[in-house]
Amino acid sequence: MVSLDQLKEEVKKALSSGKVKYFIGYENIGSGWQVRPAFIRQPEDVDRLVWTPACFHNLVRFLHDEKRRRAREKNPDIRPVGLVVKGCDSRSINVLLQEKYIERNDVYIIGVSCELTGVINITKLNQHLNGLKPQKVLFGSKGTFKVIVDDREIEIEAPDILADRCLECPANFPVIADVILGEEIKRNPGNRYQSISAYEKMALDERWSFWQQQFSRCLRCYACRSVCPMCYCDECVADSIAYAVTAETTADEKAQKTRWVERNPELSENIFYHLVRAIHLAGRCVDCGECERVCPVEIPLRLLNKKMEKEAKELFGYEVGFDPAQPPLIACFRDNDPQDFIR
């Protein structure tokens, strides 16, 4: 079991020794069971921290803000930022390292093991409780969740309400960390590509109309992009409204701005945005599932990314986020790479 006390202790130590600039973890929203990211700046605030099955947020994307802040400030405080990460989150740190977006000592990592469970999917929980309102959602013993409803305790088998990504997780244990809490217990992921198998069986035109339906709902609120630990570009190629204009931007560059996508959320523009994003995440997406979770119109974005993940694995034996020293997927070429799919 991950001990919350130990977590607090570690965070307190890191803050009071001045080792970290601030610490990002999770805290409850009001008195409810749901959680949100918490920025802890003082050692005495560590009591706000929680660790529950509702800590599904990937906090790594906050490193982008920190990086931008540092670039702006004259004399930035360059101490590392502290983060709580799960297995999937830790892999996204590895990708950032691989892409040299951050350096290892920019971040102080407290890794938590998901042990025999993971994080929950709220929709699944609600369905399971069938209208009952949970007061608390906690880790149970040995592969279960403990939900308090009407002051009653209900044990739920983890697979019943686990987030889809946890069901398909290749490593439920942090692969990079300064401190690790909890035990490294291997949970057999079963079929790692279960969620896409139904879609892979669709005929091409069927798939096309499926995605057309999905994308026509997109609001282009860009929540998916904002939450993504990999979407850190200052100017996204899909942006047509805002782009980074700095002192270095020349008039020529400004004139040469390409508008690949119009701002209006029409189907053609939405498709362009999503396909570009999917391609740009190939070999980079660690399947933290955040984009799908935050989408207000429930577009199943994981399917796209999972498919790319599978292709990378099957075609090139490439696994994302396990080794910060390996070259990124699209930047590595080996003589024995398969070529038979090139027609």
Added chain:
Amino acid sequence: MKRTGVFVCHCGINIAGTVDVKKVAAELAKHPGVVHAEDYVYMCSDPGQNLIIQAIKEKKLDSVVVACCSPTLHETTFRNATKKAGLNPYRCEIANIREQCSWVHREKSKATQKAISITRGVVEKVRRNESLEDVSVPVTKRALVIGGGIAGIQASLDIADAGYEVILVEKSPSIGGHMSQLSETFPTLDCSQCILTPKMVEVSKHPRIKLMTYSEVQEVSGYVGNFKVKILKKPTYVDPDKCTLCDECTKVCPIVVPNEFDMGLTGRRAIYIPFPQAIPASYTIDEKACPGMFDTAIACGKCADVCKPGAINFDMKPEIVEVDVGAIVVATGYDLYDKSMMAEYGYGQYPDVLDGLQFERLLSASGPTGGRILRPSDKKEPKEVVFIQCVGSRDPELHWPYCSKICCMYTAKHAMLYKHHVHDGQAYVFYIDIRSGGKNYEEFVHRAVEEDGVLYLRGKVSRVFEDNGKLIVWGVDTLTGKQIEIAADMVVLAMAIRPSKGMDELAKKLKIALDKDGFLAEAHPKLRPVESMTSGIFLAGAAQAPKDIPEAVGQASGAAAKAMAILSRDRLFHSPTVARVIRNLCTGCGMCVSVCPFEAISLKEGKAEVNEILCEGCGTCSASCLRNAIQVKNLTPHHIQEMIKACLGG
């Protein structure tokens, strides 16, 4: 403010036959910003070019589009014309309406429409072009030749005679290559060593040739005109300046290993000289054979004890020598196909089944038998010898699909020379067909048949096995359909010619391509046969394809001439359409650094930086950058987008 001129070429009927060129010109004249449009029968002709020059001057054009053939053909022509008219050459672009339009379509109205779209796209591109100046680099006036066979020797001599320095790198202890192992050479039957050794001596005495034997190329970086090469000089443990060739050492060396010069027919000592006329004239200690080299074993040191001049130095260390060169000639030659692949012919099993080079050694006056043809097994003179051609060649199913080219000729030579040595013997040759294209080659084969009574049997051999001291050869004569059985005393296999061992690693270091069979790939099979795809690297000899001596020498001189064309210049010019980093978009992820095939990009202070001299403008970086932060000048995503829009009529 944009003033573009459009020039539509008929290319005789090549374009005008399928595309309504007048209509293309008329439509383009209406395109916004086009102030001049005309068509002409041959734009590349002098009058055609003059039309462009005149229009630029008179109409004050600021950009030019020539709608004609592929830019690989006349881009330079039209850019030069543009320059002559006082406009920056990079303000001129080609719209390819021949290869990409007229040649691939039939229906005139549609082809015309497509030609209009293509040209419109290029108009939109060219008006966004920057005026660029060529990048220029100085040239290192020195050549590297890799491989010291006859091809490498010839290339080195030609380049050095023209006044440039040459570094000749040979991996074995002596230059000479396979030619030094041959007895007499077809079609004239002159002694191979006699014509080769003067050239070897010339190399060793040439003031501008630096010979590096027992050395290998370890790393190559840089680009045409400015390659940086690391050469590994392996220790020979013998100081060639002190060695007097007294040969005392080999008399005391206790170790005997197969002699590669005699193709394993004899043995040599761990300390050895490959052959008496070896260049450099010195001994080498074979590290792998000498027990003195293993730190676990008791050092023997017998050779050092008897070496009066004290030439032996067990402490010699491998050395890395770094050199700068402007051009490289690769002449690494061939090896014979691995004979163990031919179990059905009993090679390796029966001592009297030989390959062609072993037979050359038997024929050679300096060979193991002093030029007498004797069986390795019992030293008796063979009276019936079967020669089998195309062993491993022309066999797409099991071995190699190509023809090894030289085997027909050397087999005729072998059979003929055998008859010259053994007058009462009989030579049989199994062949698929005889390929004797070459000056005096056909006559040579006829001589073997008519004057020397060599029996040519058209067909394949299925098996060779031993029976009662004889080698039984089973074959079919496909002309008569009869089964043939010959009880032979010796069998000689004309093994397929393969690229020399280690060719693929060397090709990787040089970043040059191999063809499907593993030989070095030429840039164009007809028009650029001595060039590799990488500029500044040239090919010579059997490394590019099986070749005989005259062809190898001819190609070597060709490669030398190509290398000299580079070395004779003070500066090389390089296209300025190279990649540029948009620094504020670059996050320094380094993906472009790893994908660039020319190693032109590095990370400096967290941002990508392009070396304009190394960059070939291929655009690979641009395709890999997730942020469009690296773009090829005059072909940015913006250019591409505007071209697409114009093509689609948007």
